[in-house]
Amino acid sequence: MARMRIIIDTDPGQDDAVALLLAFAERETLDLVGITTVAGNVPLPLTTANALRIVELAKREDVPVYAGASQPLLRPLTTAEYVCGADGLEGAGLPPPRISAQARHAVAFLVETLRAAPEDGVTLCPVGPLTNIALAFGQEPELAAKVERIVLMGGARDLGNVTPAAEFNFYVDPHAAAMVMRLPVPIVMFGLHATHQAIATAERVARIAALRTPVAHAVHGMLKRERPGSADRYGVPGHPVHDVCAIAYLLWPDLFTGRDCRVDVETAGETTMGRSTIDWWGTRREKPNAHVIGHVDAAGFFERLTASLAKLS
Numbered sequence: 545m546a547r548m549r550i551i552i553d554t555d556p557g558q559d560d561a562v563a564l565l566l567a568f569a570e571r572e573t574l575d576l577v578g579i580t581t582v583a584g585n586v587p588l589p590l591t592t593a594n595a596l597r598i599v600e601l602a603k604r605e606d607v608p609v610y611a612g613a614s615q616p617l618l619r620p621l622t623t624a625e626y627v628c629g630a631d632g633l634e635g636a637g638l639p640p641p642r643i644s645a646q647a648r649h650a651v652a653f654l655v656e657t658l659r660a661a662p663e664d665g666v667t668l669c670p671v672g673p674l675t676n677i678a679l680a681f682g683q684e685p686e687l688a689a690k691v692e693r694i695v696l697m698g699g700a701r702d703l704g705n706v707t708p709a710a711e712f713n714f715y716v717d718p719h720a721a722a723m724v725m726r727l728p729v730p731i732v733m734f735g736l737h738a739t740h741q742a743i744a745t746a747e748r749v750a751r752i753a754a755l756r757t758p759v760a761h762a763v764h765g766m767l768k769r770e771r772p773g774s775a776d777r778y779g780v781p782g783h784p785v786h787d788v789c790a791i792a793y794l795l796w797p798d799l800f801t802g803r804d805c806r807v808d809v810e811t812a813g814e815t816t817m818g819r820s821t822i823d824w825w826g827t828r829r830e831k832p833n834a835h836v837i838g839h840v841d842a843a844g845f846f847e848r849l850t851a852s853l854a855k856l857s
Contacts (some may be wrong), residue, residue: 547575555584555672556594558766563787568602569852579609580650584672585624586632588614596641612650613675616717635769636762654680658687671697671787678720693730699820700736710818718818722809731834739786741840748846759856799841804832
């Protein structure tokens, strides 16, 4: 069976880092042709450095990293050091990267890779603000035919986490999110209502630590740390690993259930900027534009994640 060709667009971030490690661990299934970085959790120089640090940790220097957009399309950049730490990977204990990003811009890489791909030849996995993805398709909308599907982390069916209305990724660049949700491409969407079911409890993190590898040590450090104003505010016993869900879905879709919905992103409201309106009940009777995940088998998710991370030394 041919490996699935994927591109991960990311703003590492602890959970982004674990998502990358999962993709590296499952190289028999996933052909990760490139990593594109975007400003989000921290500014672009740090998200790019963090992607390179994870590449080195996994000993996967064969996977190129491309730096992308440093600002959202139309708004000032909002970052999340208060959650991720000053460098975005607090707790990982990793040194600065020795390797460098590629010279090509991430958007150029996306456009050129999709242009050269067969129809339905690439799956895109954006787990940060959607700026790079929107810019790529804004340049060449016809490249949508080259995408098998987009599996993304963003939005929320219910409450937000950066404002009462909005999830962080969609809030940082709502205009990009709105553009992507209108693409003629199958979209699988993991919002907060789903990812808050994938909680890295102390017991689950301890099982990862018991692997006793450098990768496990870094993951343990990132997921055990206190994040004031984040995990504790939602009444959950640990940290949601939001972005890991998108990669896990590619590997183990049986762990997730959802429904096809119409999703729209607010780009004008002062207090609702970035809100994803998910027509879960089909009230508006509009054609769905995303398969929205509603349930995660968390026990199975962490069991398989731990087994995958064990493949990395």
